[in-house]
Amino acid sequence: MTKYIDEAKAILAANDRGGYTVPTDRLYPFQWNWDSAFVAMGFAAYDIDRAYRELERLAEGQWTDGMIPHIVFHQPSDSYFPGPDVWRTNHVIPTSGITQPPVFAMALRKIYETAVATGSVENKRTLTLYEAALKWHRWWYSARDPEGTGLVALLHPWESGSDNSPAWDVALARVATTTETPVVRKDIGHVNPQMRPRDEDYGRFIHLLDTYAACGWDPVEQWQQAEFKIADIQTSAILLKAGEDLHYLAAVLGRAGEADEIAVLNERTRQALKAQWRSHLSRFVSRDLLAGEDVVAATQAGFIPLLALDLDEATADAAAAEMRRWCKGMKVVFPTTEPLSASFEAKRYWRGPAWAIINWLLIEGLHRNGHAGFAAELRQSTISAIETEGFAEYFDPKTGEGCGGLGFSWTAAAYIALEK
Ligand code: 9WN
Structure with a gap:
């Protein structure tokens, strides 16, 4: 079924720079x-x-x-x-x-x-x-998470990996677009600017960077000075899943004391993540720590906790039904922004497009929570998108078009991993 495995391996080889892999050349x-x-x-x-x-x-x-x-x-x-x-x-x-x-x-x-x-x-x-x-x-x-809430906070949108997601719009609006460092974008010389974050996003990204550089990158100082502080469910869910894997490794490596320490951290995050479920939205929400408000923008992050939680059947079914609603009419799934929302943009980076690595996490989450059939559909959609358009950075969910950088390493890795 997965016929381009050799091509996927060739991309990883081409992006090798000596024991490490760049995401794609130049960009x-x-x-x-x-x-x-x-x-x-x-x-x-x-x-x-x-x-x-x-x-x-x-x-x-x-x-x-x-x-x-x-x-x-x-x-x-x-x-x-x-x-x-x-x-x-x-x-x-x-x-x-x-x-x-x-x-x-x-x-x-x-x-x-x-x-x-x-x-x-x-x-x-x-x-x-x-x-x-x-x-x-x-x-x-x-x-x-200096206060021990169980959820970890991001101080910069780039830390989320979902840089210009609508999830950050409200919080980022409070951050100035002015910078000390001149913004000399290179990305829009490599790919179509309409597929990239906007100039005002870059102004804010660099404004935050300048602020933290002025803190000498000291974590305590940054925590105090931060103008962007989001307790993020996508990152916390990945931390918990990775924490489960770390706990497993501690046990097999004979590190019993560390295994106990990790188990305590995991449990706290598990409880905190569960508390971020909002039944009226049928998804999880992040928390804007500076505003003291939920982040209600409808993005893929709302379903990433399935990766790390064992939900009761009713909750898992509600999340899966909401995910299915977002998939209606899409050529390629899973859209990273709810397609009917005002902030959805089919080609603009994290504001709508489908990403193979996000699908990979969602597929695991659906499996874990009793939705193997839906997981198989998501897997098939990912593989077909790649086989039709190549190893693009991401895909326009409405047309299926491959967008952003090409010959992309994590798309190749997802293709190889999803074959299994
Ligand atoms: C900033 C490399 C990275 C990914 C991120 C993606 C994008 C960088 C950028 O590219 O971010 O880190 O310059 O746009 O958003 O998820 O890790 O592929």
Whole structure:
């Protein structure tokens, strides 16, 4: 059924820059955090050594406080803005100063289990990466949930991986578009500007970056100065799923004390996530911590908690029914914004398009919550979109058109992983 596996592998090979994979040539010429974790899960299907290597190269960028940054600038390139000179993080290996969804431990468990099954497990490499993941999870809880609510907060939309999602519109409207750093966009020289965030988004992204650079990237200072602070359900759900995988790894690696510590953190997040269900919306909602309000914009994030929770049947059915409603009339699913909402834009990045990696998470969530049939439909839609249009960054859900960057690594990795 999946006939382009060799092509998918060729894309990962072409985007290899020496043990790490760039998302795509020119548009994204560095190592991105959650992209690499998805890519590592793709590699796990056929090259365990390379899968380990992907995570190891990402962990090279880890800060002493535990944060794994959203970009590691292993080699210079002038085809992306903002580069290391704008981030000013003074890390030995240049990195950005913010993070991205913690898919890392999910990838590590996948690599470990596949390696065990094929007799190729490497204990030392597993242990070193496990320790990096544990340090990062501890960072999430101390730096991004200092009050111990169980939900972790984002201080920058780029940390969500869903940069210009309508979910951020209300909160971002409070952030000035003025910047100290001149905004010299490179992205719109690579792809159609109508598929990208708008200039005012970039103004705000860089305004926040300047604010945190002025804090010397100190997490406590940033927490106090933050003009954008969202307790995000997509990130928290990924953290919990990754936390479950980390707990599994702690147990198999004989780290009983750490397993107990992780279990406590997981349980707190589990309860907090459950409390974000809104039955009148049939989805979960994030929380704007500065406004003290729910984030009610209808985006894919509302269903990502299925990945990490075992919902009662009625709740799972309500979420699945709402998801199905969004799919009506779509050529490719799953739309990242509710198609009937005013903020839906079929081609503009995170404001509507379907993304293979989001589908991957939703497919797992539907499986976990008793909707295997729907999961199979979502999987089929993802595979067909790729087979029709190629390994695009994302897809217009109304027309199916492949959009954004082409030859995209995580789309290739999703294709390989979904074959299984
Ligand atoms: C900023 C690399 C990354 C993804 C994000 C996606 C996009 C960057 C950008 O590309 O973000 O991090 O410059 O637009 O939104 O999810 O990790 O593929």
